[in-house]
Amino acid sequence: MTLLRSARFPAVVLLIAAALGLIVANSAWGPAVDHAMHSYLGIPGVFELSLSHWIKDGLLAVFFFVVAVELQYELTSGQLNSARKALQPAIAAAGGVLVPIVIYLVMAAGSDAASGWPIPTATDIAFALGVLAVFGKGLPAALRVFLLALAILDDIVGIVFIAVLFTSGVDVAALAGAAVAVIAFGLLSRQLDTRARVPVAVVLVLLALTTWVLVYRSGVHATIAGVVLGLAMAQRPALRVRHELEPWVNGIVLPVFAFSAALVPIPAVPLSQLSPAFWGVVVALPLGKIAGISVLGWIALRMGRREGTPPLAFADLLAAGALGGIGFTVSLLLSELAFADDAPLRDQATLGVLAGSVISLLLAAGLVSWRAWHHRRRTTTAPVTS
Template sequence: MKLLRSDRFPAFVLLAAAALGLIVANSPLGAAAFDLQNTYVGIPGLIELSVGHWVKDGLLAIFFFVVAVELQFELTNGELNSPRKALQPAIAAAGGVLVPIGVFLLFAGGSDASAGWPIPTATDIAFALGVLAVFGKGLPSGLRIFLLALAILDDIVGIVLIAVLFTSGVQIGMLAIAVVCLVVFRVLAGFLDTRGRSVVMVLLIALALATWFFVHESGVHATIAGVALGLVMPQSAALRTRHALEPWVNGLVLPLFAFSAALVAIPQVSAGELSPAFWGVLVALPVGKIVGITIAGWISQRVGPKGAAPTLALGDLLAAGALGGIGFTVSLLLSELAFDGAPETRDEATLGVLAGSVIALVLSGILVSWRAWHHRRLAASTATTP
């Protein structure tokens, strides 16, 4: 369990799961894997979803619950608990969202693939922190804090995009019942530290499942239920729950989603025949993120009193921008949602996410190693100076 709570190991598991999905999809086992992914299971007459949708809509809601708990903490007690702390990463995050969208639309604008513009807006915090843990020995703590705040703000953007863009035909009655379940969940969660804790936990799980079900039936994307549950739960109980769920999310939920999302047959076409969605995502993630975060981050550090020293050097911002280009989990989900009715385009966009994230992963490893070496050398020279 300790390994699955570390910064490094979960990133390797996630990458391995995605690679395995791609390999299986393009092997003799591919047909059987696709059949399993499209098999419908559930409770007849109540809810039946394909295995792929259970992973994407069901299991991933647990991941979004964990994200929401972290978000709640950062907004109240962490790195985003005041406008002063949030300003610089917020400006950098805006650049890291708007520039990749612009880059994507340069390739896909005017075509059916333009619907995929939200895909390159995301940053995968697990991968980013994993790269920092592996290559970032000696980096200033300010870079990690900046990146954490940046990634959390990107998560907020992703959550808002999912809630706004991928909600259709909302059933107000179902949504109202979900809100009632959510309110009762919030009230009951306050009794977790009292006697009868096990009974309360059983009731909370039942209410969480009911909230998810009614959100799903309302037409709002079901992962938003996980976000809502994580935000309303009292913080002490939420942090304990997050700690208990973290190994399962890192070791099971995210790898299963990565495997399922990467279960894509590589198109047997020339590069020129690939969808603009592929090229847009491929370039927007590594290039758009580096350019957007670096420029906006540089500008953000000059907002404030004149003469104030920049928090991060330009090289550090380049490293942060490269880390931001590792879209992966949320980008894969956005790809699935944006092209839900166009499987071929969805598959090519997914390949773009995987390839673009790997390019960003390599670039960030190089840049983070360089900046870590630079800061270690500075620290050594300062230590030897009389």
């Protein structure tokens, strides 16, 4: 369990799971696995989903719950608990969202792939922090704080995109029922520190499941249920639950999703014939993130020093931008949603996410290693004052 709570190991597991999914999809087992992913499970005539949907809509809701708990903490007690603290990473995050969108739309203009513009806006916080932990020994703590705030703000944008862009035909009654269940969940979670915590915990689980079913029935993407439950839960018990769920999310939820999302056959066509859904993501993830985050981050950091932290060098921001280009988990989900009715485009966008994230990972490893070496050398050569 300790390994699965670390920053490094889960990133490695996630990468292996995605690689395995890509290998399986392009092997003799590919058709059989694809058929299994589209097999329906549940209560016949009452509530059934394909295995693929159970993973994307069910398991991933647990991941979004954990993200929302961390978001709630950062907004109330952490790095984003004041407008002054949040302003500078928010500006950098805006650059890391807008520049990739512009690049993608320019490359996809006039094609059916244009609707995939949200895909390159995400940052995979687990991967980014994993690369930082592996290659960033000696980096200033301010860079990790900046990256964490940036990635959390990116998560907010991704959640908003999922909730707003990929919702249609809303069932108001189901959504109202979900709202009531969330309110009850939030109020009851305040009782988890009492002697009746076991029955309270059982009721909370039932309320969470009810919320998920109602959100799914409402037409809103079911992962949003995890978000609202994480934000509604009382902070102390929420942090404890997050701590307990973290190894399961890192060891099962995310690898299973990465494997299923990467089950994509590689098109047997020349690179020149791949659609803008592929090329737009491949270019926008690494280059768009680096340009947007570093340039707007540099401008933001010169608008005023952050509370208690020294300004970061532009080269440090280049490293943060490269880390931000590792889209992976949320980008894979966005590609599934953006091209839900167009399997060929969805597969090419997924390949674009995998390729763009790997390019960003390699760039980030190089830039982070360079900046870590620079900071270590500066520390060892600094004059000693008496």
